[in-house]
Amino acid sequence: MDLVGGKWKAVMLYHLKGDSKRYNELRKEMPGVTERTLSLQLKQLEEDGLILRQVYGEKPPIKVVYSLTDFGKSCIPVLDAITGWGNQIALQKGEFIKGS
Template sequence: MKIECIGEGVKLNDKVYPCTVSLAMDLVGGKWKTVILYHLKSEPKRYSELLKEMQAVTEMTLSLQLKQLEKDGLITRKVYGNKPPVKVVYSLTDFGKTFIPVLEAITAWGNQVTEQKGTFVRNSL
């Protein structure tokens, strides 16, 4: 039996998953979490920078996904100043940085699929 399927599941932060793939997808799955991590892999960014780079995401969705990624320990949120307007910067944690090779593989695969089956389009803005 493969290691990811040994026993009756795996546990992380008091949550039990049927396998390690399920655990990983809970941490980074969905439409936006991986995209957020991609935008943070090179450098820390402010909320407004992420929103600008991810034009299709709503403010509410971005906010919720950032909170979930922070809760799961993949990103950190640092607040500068104590009076509004404060500066808030998001960055990958050491744990989040372990996902960079996966991000690079996903990016390479997405580029390959687009080159073979799709088309790169330019933003008309």
């Protein structure tokens, strides 16, 4: 649970499961996360080997892209199962917001 525990790690992995994203793209897709939390969680996910951080360019502005590693991709079935379960509960309660 240390690898994906907490409020935002699974959400970040979910947003990276389809495609690589830049920092600002992730920030826009998760408006409730603070910049500090996003940065710290991304660093932890990288240290744990779940995501890859690629830096393009040497001088500002540099381009930083995040993507799932093979290890990170191995948790996609779990993320899909949790999303499906959450959507089912939301439909039952009439609070469904968005599909996966």
